[in-house]
Amino acid sequence: MIVSSTNTAKPATGIPALLKTAFVNALIALVLFSLMVGIRTEAGSDGQLTYWTRFGEVASLVAAVFGGSIVIGLLRQWIGPNGTDKLVPPAVRSGMSFLGRYLAPVLLIFTVLVPVIFYDQRYILDLAILVLTYVMLGWGLNVVVGLAGLLDLGYVAFYAVGAYSYALLATNFGWSFWVCLPLAGILAAFWGVLLGFPVLRLRGDYLAIVTLAFGEIIRLVIINWQSLTGGPNGVSSIPRPSFFGIPLDNSDNGLAARLGIEYSPTHRIVFLFYLILALALLTNWVTIRLRRLPIGRAWEALREDEVACRALGINTTTTKLTAFATGAMFGGFAGAFFATRQGFISPESFTFQESALVLAIVVLGGMGSQLGVALAALAMIGGFELFRGLETYRMLVFGMAMVLIMIWRPRGLIGHRAPTVYLTKAQAISSDLVKEGHG
Amino acid sequence: MDYFAQQLINGLVLGSIYGLIAIGYTMVYGIVGMINFAHGDVFMIGGFIALITFLILVSLGLTAIPVILLVVLLVSMAITALYGWTIERIAYRPLRHSFRLAPMLSAIGMSFVLTNYSQVAQGARVKPIPPFITGGYTLHESTDGFVIQLSNIQIMVVVTTIVLLALFTWLVSRTRLGRDMRACEQDQTMAALLGVNVDRTISMTFVIGAALAAVAGLMYLLYYGLVDFFMGFVAGIKAFTAAVLGGIGSLPGAMLGGLAIGLIETFWSAYFSVEYKDVAAFSILIVVLIFMPTGLLGRPEVEKV
Numbered sequence: 001m002i003v004s005s006t007n008t009a010k011p012a013t014g015i016p017a018l019l020k021t022a023f024v025n026a027l028i029a030l031v032l033f034s035l036m037v038g039i040r041t042e043a044g045s046d047g048q049l050t051y052w053t054r055f056g057e058v059a060s061l062v063a064a065v066f067g068g069s070i071v072i073g074l075l076r077q078w079i080g081p082n083g084t085d086k087l088v089p090p091a092v093r094s095g096m097s098f099l100g101r102y103l104a105p106v107l108l109i110f111t112v113l114v115p116v117i118f119y120d121q122r123y124i125l126d127l128a129i130l131v132l133t134y135v136m137l138g139w140g141l142n143v144v145v146g147l148a149g150l151l152d153l154g155y156v157a158f159y160a161v162g163a164y165s166y167a168l169l170a171t172n173f174g175w176s177f178w179v180c181l182p183l184a185g186i187l188a189a190f191w192g193v194l195l196g197f198p199v200l201r202l203r204g205d206y207l208a209i210v211t212l213a214f215g216e217i218i219r220l221v222i223i224n225w226q227s228l229t230g231g232p233n234g235v236s237s238i239p240r241p242s243f244f245g246i247p248l249d250n251s252d253n254g255l256a257a258r259l260g261i262e263y264s265p266t267h268r269i270v271f272l273f274y275l276i277l278a279l280a281l282l283t284n285w286v287t288i289r290l291r292r293l294p295i296g297r298a299w300e301a302l303r304e305d306e307v308a309c310r311a312l313g314i315n316t317t318t319t320k321l322t323a324f325a326t327g328a329m330f331g332g333f334a335g336a337f338f339a340t341r342q343g344f345i346s347p348e349s350f351t352f353q354e355s356a357l358v359l360a361i362v363v364l365g366g367m368g369s370q371l372g373v374a375l376a377a378l379a380m381i382g383g384f385e386l387f388r389g390l391e392t393y394r395m396l397v398f399g400m401a402m403v404l405i406m407i408w409r410p411r412g413l414i415g416h417r418a419p420t421v422y423l424t425k426a427q428a429i430s431s432d433l434v435k436e437g438h439g
Numbered sequence: 440m441d442y443f444a445q446q447l448i449n450g451l452v453l454g455s456i457y458g459l460i461a462i463g464y465t466m467v468y469g470i471v472g473m474i475n476f477a478h479g480d481v482f483m484i485g486g487f488i489a490l491i492t493f494l495i496l497v498s499l500g501l502t503a504i505p506v507i508l509l510v511v512l513l514v515s516m517a518i519t520a521l522y523g524w525t526i527e528r529i530a531y532r533p534l535r536h537s538f539r540l541a542p543m544l545s546a547i548g549m550s551f552v553l554t555n556y557s558q559v560a561q562g563a564r565v566k567p568i569p570p571f572i573t574g575g576y577t578l579h580e581s582t583d584g585f586v587i588q589l590s591n592i593q594i595m596v597v598v599t600t601i602v603l604l605a606l607f608t609w610l611v612s613r614t615r616l617g618r619d620m621r622a623c624e625q626d627q628t629m630a631a632l633l634g635v636n637v638d639r640t641i642s643m644t645f646v647i648g649a650a651l652a653a654v655a656g657l658m659y660l661l662y663y664g665l666v667d668f669f670m671g672f673v674a675g676i677k678a679f680t681a682a683v684l685g686g687i688g689s690l691p692g693a694m695l696g697g698l699a700i701g702l703i704e705t706f707w708s709a710y711f712s713v714e715y716k717d718v719a720a721f722s723i724l725i726v727v728l729i730f731m732p733t734g735l736l737g738r739p740e741v742e743k744v
Binding site for chain 2: 223
């Protein structure tokens, strides 16, 4: 954490000013960390609290803040106050746009080939399935946040509805995955509409809090409605998906036996991989198609200016509800997939952190950019895997990254949210049509 | 009836704590127009600092309870206020003219940072303290043996809340800083033109909000006898619910909303089910926003194009 106490109006210049700032920051850090880090408390075996001191850690943190302030101060003087945009030379920019045009197809082909390339590496296949699940969730939430501009902090609720719909229908009635998948989507969409109704009048921050409360309500109900959902113990032994009715197991009528090839557990993983890839691509395709329909245009218009939308006669009620329902439906699909992949679900998988993670993916991806969301999901989940050894630190790093990205590039790392339709040049309109001349 | 009276007392005490946190939300929303999502975690940090200070003082051999309480209160208010200032400086000030969702997302990130920072720094386990303020009064004993208790700690929580509220109302309505705050709330540009230091006023808002959250943290620690790194999340959402219920931007509303949420939660647990008390509180939030989007004492929001 770097604290810079210089006022933006009069940036520190020269080494003495820089040192002074760094010194003040270090002093603030000393006070902040003195008790929280310097004294470590722990409850002993008899319930009595004990404490011990950790002044070494405080000293190194304060030193890090001191050094960090100097480095940041120097960087600021070096780069200048106008941000980093000027630093990119035009040649690199045109290269980037060239890359951007071909990145999506290349990435898609690579993704399709992943099970072929990494057939023997179970870990990579599992990770790829995880990344694709988040890509799908990101694309689903992108409809709500990126296109319609409605900040939804409870998206994980629909994921949970989908997962529990499939898990309960399959374990209680023995329904097949392919019957339950659309049902899970429909149920999640229904809940999306149900949430949508009360929040229609709300905007921005209020909407965020209500969706957050809704997500928590769903989670608390799942935890407490033990007779239906199994409570905190979750639902276990959820059936695995079949290849359209043909089980993917070692039995005589399994897919491997019918095809006359040797059975391997990897078949199921590869099948799951292509399943989630297909679902994610369906999400993407539907979103892209919807963007070209009047409803998609209405979403984007709603995001840009709600009041203008209403003035132009767009029905904001149905526009918002369809956005919620569509996003929720994809969340439900992803949830059903999650349940069948895991074979076990519990309320722990559907916490607020999950919602925040998906939201962070959408925001990092540039809110509205499909490719951006996919890359952001890859970066996020990949980054999480890198920090796997440092379990406790990774949410800390995640939070810091969210703050820094908002400061550095609030519009997201990759994409930019240009409306799908816009006038490329101002059009002159004859003065016969407009009194003032130019329109 | 006696059971009802006892629950009423418990609810009012809980509501006082929520109200103190809610003031921080409502003040920041009034001036900057953003939900300070990390405020619940500031409350948690306040509780931790109070716990650590308390532990040091006791191990130094201090026994005078009023002295200990006073020192703990001052230290935890001071350090937590500095946390509030730092958070605003790092995570919110650079985003003041950014797009609408940016401060909100930055605040969510900051909330994660604070939660996990205290988990890393202080461990994941619940930290209990022995009952510190004991004793109380028996108000009424009914024939079937049910006793209405009013403990000293409950009296202390309510009295502290009332004193702080009085102090705070005086600050906002009578001092230079309060006038600056109200000016910034109405029109920041105009306030700046008239010589109000907007940056400093906003910083002070965060500092005061954090200090009040620290008091709430100390009260929570004394009342429940424990702190843990995750308590800020739920308390934060409920306090925000309280602020919305009372009408966001309105200071008496925040306190009123806090009391309402505390009472609803207590009565729900007492007469219906403990498991669904949070569901009840969150449902209230949704219902209030449907029927009274401006809350109990709030002003209607003007739509700007």
